[in-house]
Amino acid sequence: xxxxxxxxxxxxxxxxxxxxxxxxxxxxxxxxxxxxxxxxxxxxxxxxxxxxxxxxxxxxxxxxxxxxxxxxxxxxxxxxxxxxxxxxxxxxxxxxxxxxxxxxxxxxxxxxxxxxxxxxxxxxxxxxxxxxxxxxxxxxxxxxxxxxxxxxxxxxxxxxxxxxxxxxxxxxxxxxxxxxxxxxxxxxxxxxxxxxxxxxxxxxxxxxxxxxxxxxxxxxxxxxxxxxxxxxxxxxxxxxxxxxxxxxxxxxxxxxxxxxxxxxxxxxxxxxxxxxxxxxxxxxxxxxxxxxxxx
Numbered sequence: 001x002x003x004x005x006x007x008x009x010x011x012x013x014x015x016x017x018x019x020x021x022x023x024x025x026x027x028x029x030x031x032x033x034x035x036x037x038x039x040x041x042x043x044x045x046x047x048x049x050x051x052x053x054x055x056x057x058x059x060x061x062x063x064x065x066x067x068x069x070x071x072x073x074x075x076x077x078x079x080x081x082x083x084x085x086x087x088x089x090x091x092x093x094x095x096x097x098x099x100x101x102x103x104x105x106x107x108x109x110x111x112x113x114x115x116x117x118x119x120x121x122x123x124x125x126x127x128x129x130x131x132x133x134x135x136x137x138x139x140x141x142x143x144x145x146x147x148x149x150x151x152x153x154x155x156x157x158x159x160x161x162x163x164x165x166x167x168x169x170x171x172x173x174x175x176x177x178x179x180x181x182x183x184x185x186x187x188x189x190x191x192x193x194x195x196x197x198x199x200x201x202x203x204x205x206x207x208x209x210x211x212x213x214x215x216x217x218x219x220x221x222x223x224x225x226x227x228x229x230x231x232x233x234x235x236x237x238x239x240x241x242x243x244x245x246x247x248x249x250x251x252x253x254x255x256x257x258x259x260x261x262x263x264x265x266x267x268x269x270x271x272x273x274x275x276x277x278x279x280x281x282x283x284x285x286x287x288x289x290x291x292x293x294x295x
Contacts (some may be wrong), residue, residue, distance in 0.1 A: 002017045002046040002049050002050050002088045003018050003019070004016075004017060005017070005018045005031075005053060012036065013036060014033070014036060015034040015035060015036070015037070015038050016031050016033045016034050017031065017032040017034065017045070018031060019031075019049065022163070030049075030053055033046075050211075050276050050279075051209075053278065054210075054283070058212070058287070059210045059212070059213075061287060061294055062210065062211075062249070062286070062287075064225045064251065064295060065249070065290045065293040067251045067293075068294075069249070073241050082186070085141070086114070087115070088251060088253065089137050089138065090109060090110050090113050090114065091106070091253055092237075092241070093133045093134050093137065094096055094106045094130075094256070095253055095254060095255050095256045096237050096254070097109070097129060097133060099254065099256055099262075100231075100234060101228070102126040102129070102130065103123060103126050104127070104130055105117060107287065112131065113129060113130065113131065117238070125163045128162045129159060129160070129162075129163055132159050132162060133159060133234065134159045135156050135158060135237065136159055139155070139158065140155065140238050140241065143242065146203075146206075147206075147242060147243075148199065149199060152235060152239065153170075153223075155197070155238055155293060156169050156231055157169025159231055159234060159235070164230060167228065167229040167231075169193055170228075170229075171227050172188055172227060172229045173188050173224075175187060176226060176229065178226075181263075181267050182226075182271050183267050185224075185225075185226035186224075191225060191227050194225045195225060195227055198222060198225060201221070202214075206243075211247035211249050212283070212286060213279065214243050215240045215241070215249075215282075216278060216282035216283070217275060217279070218236075218239050218240060218243055219236045219239060219278075220236075220266065220269060220270075220279075222235065222236045222239055223266065224269075224270050237254060242281075250289075250290055252286055252289065253289075254285075258285070261281065262268055265278045265280075265281035
């Protein structure tokens, strides 16, 4: 988080931004001088300042991950690549569904999606949505066009057309609440404008922002709009991996076991209107997952 600081020297007041980070085990403070008055576009300056810091601290590591990841993928036989992708699809489906309340265990999800074995004594809706999610995931992987509202609506319809056809592929027209969260999603009448702004922002920044940052921000911004009655988290995580995969970076799985820190980072970003909170969580999690590619 970039904090606004002021320094008084004599009878003059000077303003600057300050951000603390750890580098090589030491706490380092980065500063940016603003002038004798707080600029009107201070929020934009904060974002640019943090982006500069992220570029220095994180982005070179992410690029190294991409290079080594692609090298490894190229060495793998096609059958091994397909097996690896399937393993990710199963685990990603399990985690993203379980976060949203699915009763299926990882073993049950694997048996269902790999062997067609339907678990007994589990809600049929959880079974159908797991199957639909894996199908939507593979569509996302092979989707060669750009991200659009039509694409997102199609993925949502695919996820829910068998279990909740009344909401499948449809934008909500009513207010919703997130259980246990302090964040209140936008009003229904705001959604069309917010979605238009989201896709305009995406088109403008998709070739300017680092792909890992873009993936995190698309997730955060889309789930904050909360355009659907149900499935906002699942669609946001599909969009996140669409961005990573399209740009050649390994995809990200938000583990069910890490859901509390994930929810906390999302909620704090939304309530405080500070994207840096979620970005920091996402960057740390991504680096931890793929630190083996940094060597």
